[in-house]
Amino acid sequence: MxxxxxxxxxKSYISIILLGIMSIGGTLAFMRGVPYLPGESSHAAxxxxxxxxxxxxxxxxxxxxxxxxxIFSALSSLLVAYAGRHGGAEALNAAxxxxxALSLAVYATVRAIVPAELRALIDTYLVSDILFMTTxxxxxxxxxxLVGLLILVAFYHELMYICFDAEGxxxxxxxxxxxxxxxFLLIGVAGGIAAKxxxxxxVFALVIAPAATAREISTSINRFILLTFSLTVLLGFTGLFxxxxxxxxxxxxxxxLTSAVYIITVIIKNIFxx
Amino acid sequence: xxxxxxxxxxxxxxxNNILRNITFSTVHPTFLSIMGPNGAGKTxxxxxxxxxxxxxxxxxxxxxxxxxxxxxxxxxxxGYVPQKDYITRDLPVKVKDVVLMGxxxxxxxxxxxxxxxxxxxxxxLRTVEMEWAWDKRFSQLSGGEQQRVLIARGIANKxxxxxxxxxxxxxxxxxxxxxxxxxxxxxxRNVSIxxxxxxxxxxxAISDLIMIxxxxxxxxxxxxxxxxxxxxxxxxxxxxxxFDGHPCPIVVTGDTHx
Numbered sequence: 001m002x003x004x005x006x007x008x009x010x011k012s013y014i015s016i017i018l019l020g021i022m023s024i025g026g027t028l029a030f031m032r033g034v035p036y037l038p039g040e041s042s043h044a045a046x047x048x049x050x051x052x053x054x055x056x057x058x059x060x061x062x063x064x065x066x067x068x069x070x071i072f073s074a075l076s077s078l079l080v081a082y083a084g085r086h087g088g089a090e091a092l093n094a095a096x097x098x099x100x101a102l103s104l105a106v107y108a109t110v111r112a113i114v115p116a117e118l119r120a121l122i123d124t125y126l127v128s129d130i131l132f133m134t135t136x137x138x139x140x141x142x143x144x145x146l147v148g149l150l151i152l153v154a155f156y157h158e159l160m161y162i163c164f165d166a167e168g169x170x171x172x173x174x175x176x177x178x179x180x181x182x183x184f185l186l187i188g189v190a191g192g193i194a195a196k197x198x199x200x201x202x203v204f205a206l207v208i209a210p211a212a213t214a215r216e217i218s219t220s221i222n223r224f225i226l227l228t229f230s231l232t233v234l235l236g237f238t239g240l241f242x243x244x245x246x247x248x249x250x251x252x253x254x255x256x257l258t259s260a261v262y263i264i265t266v267i268i269k270n271i272f273x274x
Numbered sequence: 275x276x277x278x279x280x281x282x283x284x285x286x287x288x289x290n291n292i293l294r295n296i297t298f299s300t301v302h303p304t305f306l307s308i309m310g311p312n313g314a315g316k317t318x319x320x321x322x323x324x325x326x327x328x329x330x331x332x333x334x335x336x337x338x339x340x341x342x343x344x345x346x347x348x349x350x351x352x353g354y355v356p357q358k359d360y361i362t363r364d365l366p367v368k369v370k371d372v373v374l375m376g377x378x379x380x381x382x383x384x385x386x387x388x389x390x391x392x393x394x395x396x397x398x399l400r401t402v403e404m405e406w407a408w409d410k411r412f413s414q415l416s417g418g419e420q421q422r423v424l425i426a427r428g429i430a431n432k433x434x435x436x437x438x439x440x441x442x443x444x445x446x447x448x449x450x451x452x453x454x455x456x457x458x459x460x461x462x463r464n465v466s467i468x469x470x471x472x473x474x475x476x477x478x479a480i481s482d483l484i485m486i487x488x489x490x491x492x493x494x495x496x497x498x499x500x501x502x503x504x505x506x507x508x509x510x511x512x513x514x515x516x517f518d519g520h521p522c523p524i525v526v527t528g529d530t531h532x
Contacts, residue, residue: 031365033362154383156385157375157378157379157385158379160367160371160375161375161379163362163365164361164362164365164367164372164375165356165360165361165362165375166360167356167357167360168354168355168356168360168361168375168376168424168427169379170326171321171324171326171352171354171356171437172349172354172375172376172379172380173345173346173349173379174379215366218366219366219368219411220366220367220368220371220411221365221366221367221371223366224366
């Protein structure tokens with residue numbers, strides 16, 4: 001039996017709660033009609049971390065990979081927003097694909113250049129686990145999540161309004177352009193820091209899948225957000241304890257659970273509530 | 275006397291001249307219907323009234339305020355109902371959220387609805403006979419019901435002017451008749467109504483004035499003065515037919531709205 005109050009598990013509990021808050025980025029992505037954006041941003045974070053580590057390797061300049069992960073995920077998200085605003089949905093999707101392809105290309109190139117210990121560090125942004133989170137990681141992520149949450153609470157109505165009816169919002173005097181970029185920024189940063197927490201490969205399952213499930217059963221935006229958070233945390237804890245019981249990696253177990261719950265929800269909804 | 279006045283107004287978007295030499299004046303309250311083909315600048319005219327577009331030249335006065343220099347006053351005075359096609363309808367938004375949007379956005383943080391805000395939102399829904407939908411999901415409503423909710427949002431702040439952009443688009447005739455009745459009710463509360471439409475027939479009878487717009491004002495006046503073949507042919511060419519109707523002529527144009 002494992003010690004429920006061991007420092008390692010307490011860090012995992014905090015990571016799951018942080019992941020729950022990050023998954024609200026998935027909710028925002030669905031609201032804005034860009035459900036793939038958190039996944040793309042997490043891959044951009046991978047590209048950013050790769051570049052940071054290349055600079056460390058070539059010039060021996062100390063750089064915090066997390067900061068670069070956040071900068072790159074935010075920048076790629078803003079780039080996608082810019083493309084969408086100037087070229088419509090097609091340009092937005094092209095920018096999403098392009099940014100993801102570029103990030104993966106940077107990752108693959110840098111990975112081939114740097115020595116093994118740095119390669120391992122880069123790879124933690126590709127596949128990671130909540131058990132790997134250090135106290136410093138948790139403190140840094142908590143700060144970023146707190147800032148993001150405060151922005152969301154402060155501008156909740158503006159963000160909801162522009163997602164629902166950008167033209168009406170503009171007519172009411174809202175700076176739609178500013179809030180649209182802010183929305184993309186929040187989603188991008190959520191995807192980027194989720195890459196640190198669980199690795200970019202699992203962001204789709206751990207940030208987007210709970211939001212997709214919540215979307216199927218929500219009747220209001222408030223419920224959509226609360227359900228996404230609650231589902232991520234509930235499935236996070238369930239997955240963690242199942243994983244510890246059978247000696248599996250927790251993030252993988254949680255991802256399996258969130259994906260399974262999404263599929264079951266869609267099937268039940270289609271059979272019984274069509 | 276309060277009035278809405280455009281004087282020699284020119285408006286461009288991305289360097290393209292959309293409106294030119296727009297000059298008209300109406301007393302308040304009035305019911306003005308704006309008709310014209312696609313690309314005639316109808317929506318641009320509404321956006322200029324809202325202060326979202328700055329005229330290249332000319333002057334706009336809305337009940338004594340210039341929309342460009344008095345945006346806060348204009349937001350209090352003017353309600354806006356956008357085209358329903360631009361709404362993201364699959365969001366899990368409740369009707370009460372939609373109607374309260376217009377009220378809460380003008381409040382300072384934290385934006386919780388006060389009992390008075392809720393009463394105003396309910397009253398707006400009552401006006402369009404949608405009070406029963408308060409707790410319903412917006413996407414579950416029919417197109418006509420959604421349009422009524424959007425009108426309720428437009429009047430929830432008790433504006434003095436209501437601007438509507440193509441409110442009858444993809445709406446069946448019976449719902450159109452209901453909406454017209456509601457608009458009539460709203461106007462009787464001393465509210466000016468400016469409505470953009472490509473199909474004038476449903477509203478010609480209740481319009482005080484009709485404007486035919488095609489980048490510039492082709493005609494403006496009482497329905498019977500404007501809905502004449504020689505006027506409409508200037509915009510729609512020979513592709514226009516007029517049938518005698520009561521109280522207003524019936525207009526059939528080849529114009530389809532896309």
